[in-house]
Amino acid sequence: MIEKHGYVYILTNAHNNVLYTGVTSNLAKRVYEHRNKLVEGFTEKYNVHKLVYYEIFDDIMSAITREKQIKGWLRSKKILLIEKSNPDWKDRYEELV
Numbered sequence: 247m248i249e250k251h252g253y254v255y256i257l258t259n260a261h262n263n264v265l266y267t268g269v270t271s272n273l274a275k276r277v278y279e280h281r282n283k284l285v286e287g288f289t290e291k292y293n294v295h296k297l298v299y300y301e302i303f304d305d306i307m308s309a310i311t312r313e314k315q316i317k318g319w320l321r322s323k324k325i326l327l328i329e330k331s332n333p334d335w336k337d338r339y340e341e342l343v
Contacts, residue, residue, distance in 0.1 A: 250306050251305070252303040253272075253300055254316060255276070255300040256298055257280060257298065259293050259295070259296065262335050264294050266289050269310050269313040274342040277295070277342065280295045297342075298332050298336070300338065
């Protein structure tokens with residue numbers, strides 16, 4: 247069985263005041279779906295489509311474990327995580343395409 251890579255990602259809105267943490271096996275495709283409102287729910291409702299953080303894992307199960315960990319954090323800890331690698335909160339989507 248071939249293991250797929252896994253990605254954990256954090257999206258925000260234009261004002262950087264809403265955070266969404268997700269997991270996927272195809273980051274470029276998933277962010278595209280969020281950006282084009284092809285995903286119903288939270289990200290569509292709150293216009294959350296700016297990719298500000300992501301991590302790559304060798305397998306999807308490791309990514310899911312990390313996603314659950316990050317989702318359990320306080321907002322302040324998530325902000326520190328983002329700002330360590332992306333202090334200006336730039337949209338990192340262009341790195342993927």
